[in-house]
Amino acid sequence: MADTKQETMHVKLKVKRYDPADSGGKTWWQEYEVDIHPDSTVLDSLIEVREQNDGTLAMRCACRASICGSCGMKVNGSAKLVCKTRVVDIAPNGEQMTIEPMGNQHVVKDLVISLDTFFSQIKRVEPFLQPDHVPAQGEYIVSNSSMENLLTSMNCIMCGCCVSDCTVLEVDANFIGPAALAKAWRFTEDPRDGKRDERLKMLNDEDGGMWDCTRCMKCVDVCPKGVAPMDRIMELREAAIEAGNTNTPGYHHTESFYKSVKKNGRLDETRLAIDSAGWTNLPRLLDLAPIGIAAMRKGKLPPLMPHKSEDNQKVKDLYKSVEDES
């Protein structure tokens, strides 16, 4: 490099360490300080620590160019690909940065997490092309726009940031997860695939499937490659409904939401809960009872008769204009 500037930047790091070999597994925080080039990334600073300061620090990294997906970790509490995260953007005034392993996945050592959670989710969606017929020679004839559409999902580098920060996986380890659902979308949208309906039905019916996302947007925020997994999940839901998968709590929930706001201008939360469970689904309704009782005790039970908004004509107009457009 012809860059001869000697200017450096002082970087302070606080790294969460874990050593499984240390009397059954010990976790501790360790602070480091390094001097590096002012344009450096968080990864550059961690490599400097590892190579010049502490060879026992374990982490993964390879390409340094945001394409291999190795270096996902939490920086100040949020999952990031550290090779494309510049220190000045995180700590413009030399603040200490907190580095932790990604969440929702088992830690192997220090910043290295087990890949098993991520890839077992990926495997659940049968992530390979399943065509009805394969051309005997040549290629499939499909439009360029249909292939460019899939780029959104093929940009996924399987770094696991979305899985790390998914708020559903935090409480439900059975959720297929944002990355795997975005991967599934890549096949349901591929005109060459022959199993679209089966895939949608499976993702619709399965426990932990497409309806378990709570739309918290975390995966969209943390994805370093613009895959926006939540948007893909919403497209899966629309596709599943269009394909006739309407006998699920997820669909009932959506439909109830839609109707109640259209009718009253406001959400009828009591009805939403019952509609989602299904009026004849006794076991699910009984599941709701303790929640209702707890809510009543705290004075949080929604009114049994819904409030109407004072002027719900505007809401109705809004519905009409959107529906006319589509």
Place this chain on the structure above:
Amino acid sequence: MYEHDVLIIGGGLAGLRAAVEVTSAGADVAVISKVHPVRSHSNAAQGGINAPLTDRGDEWEGHAYDTIKGSDFLADQDAVEVMSSEAGEAVLELERMGVIFSRGEDGKLGTRAFGGQKVARTFFVGAITGSAILHVLFEQSLKLGLNVYEEWFVTKLIIEDGVCRGVVAIDLKSGEIHTIRAKAVIMAAGGAGRVFEPSTNALICTGDGLSLAYRAGVPLMDMEMIQYHPTTLARTGILMSEAARGEGAYLLNASGERFMEKTAPDYMELASRDVVSRAEQTEIDEGRGIDGNVLLDLRHLGRSYIEAKLGYLQEVSVEFLGIDMAEQPVPVQPGMHYIMGGIKTDVNGATNVPGLYAAGECANVSVHGANRLGANSLLDTVVFGRRSGVHAVEYIKGVGAHSKTEEDLASETARLQALLDRPKGERVATIRDDMARGMTKGIGVFRDQTSMEGALTNLKNVKSRMGGFSIENKGKVFNTDLMFGLELEFMIDCADAVVAGALTRKESRGAHFRTDITERDDENWLKHTLMYQDDEADNGVRVETSDVKITQWEPVKRVY
């Protein structure tokens, strides 16, 4: 104890393509890799994959000739004929597996232009072609239930009576060392870019496969042929794909001149990579650069075109340098990118050691000769990955039961323990940086006797310190510190072979451009250099030569 018919070292494109082939043939196969397959460096290939498709008016001989001319006539023409004639089917097969290649209006695969070729025959997925293919081959590996030893690091090939019978490897997650027996081993462990600093290569590209084969008695061929890519991003050294120029980008000097006009008036920015890198370095050396860079100008392509076709380049440019390519030219410079040399194989991937095959960047078939054309590396991986799989399956039919010896496991265990037990000494990274900077300095875009001897002197100095580095991490679980020490030993072997080859070749050819001998010398040097590890020879390397195979194209002066 683990046993497989075929063990493939490396989970990138060559390795996974070989694995698909071996699995489909019904043999028991496993892949072993120091990283998860989707982390492999095949990801980094951006621009595309070449193939002459006859149904759209192209012919394989045209691609073959462009490849041979690009190689400065050092490629073996029989090998190039194999690659070019199998290319079309290899790419179509990837499409049928699910790769989302860009299309034309008719819904068939579309192409873009690439360097050193007048015909646009490069098939692509945006600027993430390598990643898009790797992920699809990974999908296929899941479909086939491929057995993968993820994050296992191979330390030694087991060679018995001159035959390869398996490997010794560390399971990085547990730190345990194991023998994996195999009737055939396919080396697909990637390149050795980290022997140089800077390099576009991932930190994992440490020449492990080249060194393992070299230690087993296989020659490394034409190792002096190091490709400097013309467009690596200023300061960061990140690759900016040739696709930018393929889509029409200009290279400008400080005065805004398209300087390629002087050296390649016909091909301009799309001359062969060695030619463009030398032209850039000349501009920079003669004071017409900007802080050691020239400019890559895409502004005339327009924002929407840039974002649709070169989205990843725009992402990198904005995020690493804060430059919007639609508004401003990007500063770039030549950077070490690829090693044309490698493990000598025949067109079936076979080496001189029975049972050991090689494919991909670690191998040298040779199809790239003295300079590889852009978008030929992906092609090389899938064509010769597949062929090595086919031939390994044939080979194992004649192999008896697995060997039972545990000698290598014992000796490797002792060797690694001795490394861990060393008293506190120098840091691995310090020695590595000294080696790699010395290599870049001496074996650069331009080189001469003095610079190459400087590289050798530096390398000898570095080697004298190799007994004195120490491993700080004494633990078992995910001990990358130990792995970096072993990788440095691999890189030193590769560096030895590079320097020996460079000092041997007394001519300028392709990427090996000597300012003290500027002409190509077909009379004496239409030859490959073959480097053998040999304790008796100077610096431990014995160099032999062999003739280049010429089939139908006599060498002519290379003009672009």
